[in-house]
Structures are given as C-alpha cells and as structure tokens.
Amino acid sequence: MKIATPYYLIDEKKLLRNLQIIQQVRQLSGAKSVLALKCFSTWCVFDLMQKYMDGTTSSSLFEARLGYEKFGKETHAYCVGYSEEDVLAVAQFADKIIFNSVSQLERYCNTAKPAKLGLRVNPQISYSHFDLADPARKNSRLGVTDKKALADHISLLSGLMFHYNCENDDFAAFSSQLDTIADEYGDIIQQLEWVSLGGGYYFTKEGYPVEKFSKKLAEFAKTFGVQLYLEPGESAITGCAELVTSVVDVVHNEMDIAIVDASVEAHMLDLLIYRLSAKMENDNMGDYKYIVAGRSCLAGDVFGTFQFKDQLEVGSEIRFADAAGYTMVKKNWFNGLQMPAIAVRRLNGAIEVVRRFDYLDFMNNLS
Numbered sequence: 001m002k003i004a005t006p007y008y009l010i011d012e013k014k015l016l017r018n019l020q021i022i023q024q025v026r027q028l029s030g031a032k033s034v035l036a037l038k039c040f041s042t043w044c045v046f047d048l049m050q051k052y053m054d055g056t057t058s059s060s061l062f063e064a065r066l067g068y069e070k071f072g073k074e075t076h077a078y079c080v081g082y083s084e085e086d087v088l089a090v091a092q093f094a095d096k097i098i099f100n101s102v103s104q105l106e107r108y109c110n111t112a113k114p115a116k117l118g119l120r121v122n123p124q125i126s127y128s129h130f131d132l133a134d135p136a137r138k139n140s141r142l143g144v145t146d147k148k149a150l151a152d153h154i155s156l157l158s159g160l161m162f163h164y165n166c167e168n169d170d171f172a173a174f175s176s177q178l179d180t181i182a183d184e185y186g187d188i189i190q191q192l193e194w195v196s197l198g199g200g201y202y203f204t205k206e207g208y209p210v211e212k213f214s215k216k217l218a219e220f221a222k223t224f225g226v227q228l229y230l231e232p233g234e235s236a237i238t239g240c241a242e243l244v245t246s247v248v249d250v251v252h253n254e255m256d257i258a259i260v261d262a263s264v265e266a267h268m269l270d271l272l273i274y275r276l277s278a279k280m281e282n283d284n285m286g287d288y289k290y291i292v293a294g295r296s297c298l299a300g301d302v303f304g305t306f307q308f309k310d311q312l313e314v315g316s317e318i319r320f321a322d323a324a325g326y327t328m329v330k331k332n333w334f335n336g337l338q339m340p341a342i343a344v345r346r347l348n349g350a351i352e353v354v355r356r357f358d359y360l361d362f363m364n365n366l367s
C-alpha cells in the first residue's frame with residue numbers, strides 16, 4: 001500500500017527501544033518516568049508507552065487532561081501560569097499539581113486539593129545549548145529562586161520539581177549538577193515525599209552510561225528518602241518517527257533546489273526556531289546535491305542541503321528523520337498547506353494511517 005504524502009510515520013519498534021531503556025532505568029534506580037506531553041502528544045501509541053512508563057506530565061490543563069484520558073496511570077499537572085478555572089479543572093483528576101511560583105501556590109493551594117502539591121525550583125544551574133531553552137537564563141520566570149521562600153512553604157508541599165536540562169548527554173555534567181542540588185536543597189528535600197528531576201536527559205542515546213545514571217539516581221533517592229521522578233520527553237521518542245514527503249518541483253538558483261510537499265515552518269518548526277538542519281538517514285551518500293525546501297511562501301523554509309544517490313524528480317520520496325519530538329505538537333496551518341497525515345508502523349510491521357487531515361480541519365481551525 002502506498003500512503004499519500006505528506007505523512008508522519010511513527011515506528012513502534014524504534015519507540016520500543018527507547019521504552020526498554022526507560023524501563024531499565026526504572027528498575028535499576030527506582031525512579032519513575034512520566035512522559036512530558038509537550039514534546040509528544042500523539043496518543044495513538046500511548047497504549048504501548050504506558051506499559052513502560054508511569055504516567056504523564058504536562059504544561060497546561062488540556063495536556064493534563066489528555067494524559068489522564070489517553071495515557072492513564074499518574075497524572076502530573078504543571079503550568080507556568082494557572083488561572084483559577086484551570087486549577088479547579090485539573091484538581092478533578094491530577095495526582096500532583098505543580099506550581100511555578102510561590103504566589104500561585106499561595107493563591108491556589110486550597111483550590112487544588114486533594115491533589116498533592118509541588119513547586120518548581122529554579123536551581124540557577126542548567127545544561128542547555130540554547131539560551132531560548134535555558135530555564136536558568138537571565139531573568140527566567142521558570143521556578144522559584146528564593147530558597148528562604150521555599151523553606152517557608154514546605155508545609156504546603158509534598159514535593160519539588162527541578163527541570164534544568166535540555167538534551168544533556170553528558171553523564172559527568174548530570175552527576176555534578178545533581179550533587180549541587182543535593183548540597184543546596186538537601187535539607188528541604190529530606191522533608192518531602194518526592195522530587196522530580198524534570199526532563200532533558202538524553203539517556204536513551206547510543207552509548208549513554210545507563211547503569212551509572214541509574215545508580216546515581218538511586219543514591220540520591222536513598223540519601224533523602226524520596227521517590228524520584230524523571231520527565232522524559234525527547235529521550236522517550238527520539239529517532240522513532242519520520243516525516244515522509246514527495247518532491248513537487250525542482251528549480252535552480254545557483255544550486256538545484258527540490259521543493260517538497262511539506263514545510264519546515266508548518267511541520268518541523270523547531271528546526272527553524274533553533275536554526276538546525278533536518279536529518280536524513282543515509283544522507284551525504286551520493287553525487288547529486290540539492291537544497292531541500294518546503295512549499296510555504298517563507299523564503300527561509302529550508303530543510304537543509306543533502307547529497308542523493310539519484311537525481312531527484314517530481315514524485316521522488318524524501319524522508320526526514322527524527323520527526324517525533326516537538327514536531328507534531330507544534331504543527332500549524334500556515335499557508336493552508338496540506339497537513340501531514342499520522343501513520344504508525346505497529347510492532348507487527350503493519351502500517352496504519354491513524355489520522356488524515358483535510359480542508360475542513362483547516363477551515364475549522366479558525367472561524
């Protein structure tokens with residue numbers, strides 16, 4: 001069966017590889033893992049994911065509800081800024097509500113019952129290659145910096161959340177930062193039930209020292225008598241999806257440029273935001289060099305420059321790798337372009353198109 005492009009293709013076998021590493025960390029360390037839905041909310045594979053993870057964490061009421069309804073298990077609800085209506089709604093189903101500031105905690109601690117309450121801390125250390133994504137950047141609004149205020153509110157809390165990493169694949173950096181947190185916050189942490197260390201650990205990367213990582217987590221949990229949580233987003237789904245496109249035109253302006261039936265701006269937005277090139281398996285293999293670009297009218301809608309084995313022509317298929325995290329959750333209707341369908345290669349090898357989008361979805365997105 002040939003599926004009409006464009007479509008995102010999620011591969012459950014590749015997903016399973018990540019999930020098994022998460023499972024291993026859970027078993028070796030005792031730390032629970034909750035999926036960060038802001039990275040990946042494509043719920044057609046949640047039945048598989050929930051066998052290997054402990055629940056979800058979220059950035060908003062709607063994400064929290066999706067986690068509760070479609071993933072199940074533990075529902076952690078965090079938001080940078082709750083309204084009272086949000087808190088009333090999440091309190092209906094969330095196991096934990098994590099506030100971003102002392103003022104939100106004070107304002108909503110009664111409304112939030114019976115959920116367990118947590119507070120996000122900004123430990124003023126971080127690991128990130130991008131200022132845009134650095135929770136400890138100058139004037140950051142993400143989490144509480146005032147340790148005294150934290151200590152003063154401990155009676156309202158059952159736990160703390162630290163999220164201060166972004167794609168950290170450096171175990172030594174992780175280890176020394178965890179030591180810093182232990183030194184700085186140990187006296188507070190030992191009075192609590194749980195600590196979430198957030199996401200941004202790239203522990204599913206090939207070659208990452210999973211056993212050392214787990215041991216470090218287990219030692220921390222034991223020292224302070226807390227249940228640890230990790231909130232993997234990218235590391236849970238890394239490498240498990242492609243964006244499959246077709247060439248619709250080839251033009252020339254000093255270089256050959258292949259235009260495909262998808263768009264960076266609309267369908268892989270993070271590449272533009274972080275100024276990264278798309279990835280392609282088996283690229284740089286052949287003699288034919290092309291700029292591959294999207295079909296939106298944005299001049300900089302460019303996936304990257306790649307070498308192909310064969311000349312590209314209208315109808316040639318181009319697959320962009322690593323299209324699961326921060327892609328589908330950010331897709332948009334800019335230019336009214338055809339929205340890529342969502343397809344899944346199930347564990348048994350069968351490919352299922354789980355969602356197609358059409359003109360009515362575009363129309364109904366606005367009014």
Ligand SMILES: *Cc1c(COP(=O)(O)O)cnc(C)c1O
Pocket residue numbers: 036038039057078163165166167198199200201231232233234235
């Ligand atoms: C973004 C985020 C995550 C997930 O981060 P990844 O880098 O995708 O693992 C987890 N927790 C919080 C609070 C976040 O903001």
